[in-house]
Amino acid sequence: MALSVGQKAGWGLADLGINVFVVVKQLLVFAYMTTYLGVPPAVAGVLTFSVLAFDVITDPLIGYLSDKTHSRFGRRYPWMFVGAVVQAVGIVGIFMVPDGMSWQANAAWVMAFFALATLGFTAVTIPYGAMAGEMTQDPQERSVMMAWRMGFASLGLLTAGAIVPALAGDTKAGYGMAVLYVAPVMILAIWLSILATRRAPRIATPTGLGLGQMLRLVLSNRRFTLLVVIYGVLTLGVALIAAGLQLSALYLIVKTGGALAGLAAALGVFAGLFAMFIVGSVLSQAVWVMMAGRFGKLQALVIGIIAYTGVLWAIYTQLPSTSFTVMAGLFVLAGFCNGAYQQLPWAMYPDLMDVTRDESGEAVEGAFAALWLFGQKVANALAPLVLGLVLSAYGFLESSEGVVTQTETALDALRWAVTLLPAAIMWLGILMLVLIYRPRARGVHDARAA
Known part of the structure; x- marks a missing residue:
């Protein structure tokens, strides 16, 4: 049975709420701790990475x-319903740090609520990802679902990446007030998605396998585990950009100059650039669906990531920049290329779920989603750790009062750490896709549609 437009769009709507937290953990927490809470960069990186230890237990469970x-209500909805509230409470807590504490106490407070928000995030995203394999087995329909997903995800990214910083006004207290406005949006998006997809096809019968049997079944799908690793590599590159973006906006880009300088004056450099990035991502979604239909999902992904590395090189050549307009144009292109990274792998991995379900007769989409998301969480946790260690090694200074004077060496390290280093990591992912994955997955993502 074909899904209705409302069901496909409704499934995608949940990602609006999910991606508010994605932005918080990838873009805001590291910069918030090092810029407003006085936490040294290396310590902030280690602490954000440490949340991964929590995920090692919660994801498979x-x-x-x-x-x-x-x-x-089925297997997935109860988890999503409760997880939405837990995630929102955790995010509010992260930015409600009491005044007058030491930087050590500030860091402990943030980490406690970061772990709570991560638990809620996991309770939503793993069942949500599993639904992609249950609602339909049609590859083209999945591509359309992912386009809806990324359209709503972009709105979530815009909410947290542009609106929150703009409302915060570059102050510690401002961030606490800003997240209070977006927390209800997160919850409503996930709850409305549940309502919109309640009549969509689903597998209601629980599996009879134990935890160990589930994991062995998922890991026996070698193509899936390989794709998890490759997407983790690509995610590390993207997450490095995200982790350093707010610091780059503060230290490497002056908002004067160009026709769009007024946008930077209204929103701030970071929020303005992030808005341009989202514009590019939204514009790209239909293009990547078309590219996947014409060339196949895998080939379209390779094309998109190669183009992404070219844009990163162009951004590197322009930093430090005094023209917000030039940077805004490059960020639109970066967002367009990022659309391939966001959409296509998520349309590929359910195809591999189908292989295991067809061969074994077992429906363990939740276990697949847990491993899929865990690979990305590893990369997202590593990124601030790598960035923090790099910046510390080159003398980047922490602050509790906003922007402070940095050495040229520290600023140059920030410059290449958010452009050339991610591009090099992405090229590793490209080589793995072309040389290792493609020979093993020939026809899996395309022949089923035919």
């Missing part, structure tokens, strides 16, 4: 419990 859940 929630994937397992989601596959085993039996309720009148």
